[in-house]
Amino acid sequence: MSSLKNSKKITTFFLFQILIVTFIFVNFTNSKKIDIYNSFDRERYEGTFVWSTAQVISNESSLMSIRPVITTDPFDNVHIVWQDMTDLGGIGTDDDIFYKILNATTHAWSIITVLSPSGMEPSVGPEITADGLGNVHVIWRDKTDILGAGSDTDIFYYHWNKTTDS
Numbered sequence: 001m002s003s004l005k006n007s008k009k010i011t012t013f014f015l016f017q018i019l020i021v022t023f024i025f026v027n028f029t030n031s032k033k034i035d036i037y038n039s040f041d042r043e044r045y046e047g048t049f050v051w052s053t054a055q056v057i058s059n060e061s062s063l064m065s066i067r068p069v070i071t072t073d074p075f076d077n078v079h080i081v082w083q084d085m086t087d088l089g090g091i092g093t094d095d096d097i098f099y100k101i102l103n104a105t106t107h108a109w110s111i112i113t114v115l116s117p118s119g120m121e122p123s124v125g126p127e128i129t130a131d132g133l134g135n136v137h138v139i140w141r142d143k144t145d146i147l148g149a150g151s152d153t154d155i156f157y158y159h160w161n162k163t164t165d166s
Helices: 002-030 039-046
Strands: 065-072 078-084 096-102 123-130 136-142 154-160
Touching: 065 123, 078 123, 078 136, 096 123, 096 136
Parallel strands: none
Antiparallel strands: 065 078, 078 096, 123 136, 136 154
């Protein structure tokens, strides 16, 4: 009789263990999972970050616009340079360095400014930065023979002074 009681205790113990494991498994598999592809969950877990409508920056360009580089200044103006083959104002269809600014106050883009000197050699690899005073610095590579640079590849630099607007 004692062995029958022990057998019932062991059986009850194992059934209890099976119920606990089943309970944990059911609750685990039925628990709410965050679906990052569901827009409700995305908004809840990623905030209410919303992208603006896309804008064409190089709309005056009719040929290949490549290698865009962007920076902002301390006044929240956005400065962009890129390499472009468009013949603006008779500069030719070699690669040149183009520039635009988005004015933070008016929210309007400037017209394109061609920074690289006109010549027969391509201007490539633009980079741009703004310093703490809002001055903008642009560099690029060019083989144009100006200022006695020769026909080898040189680094060219422009500086725009925020204070004097030049």
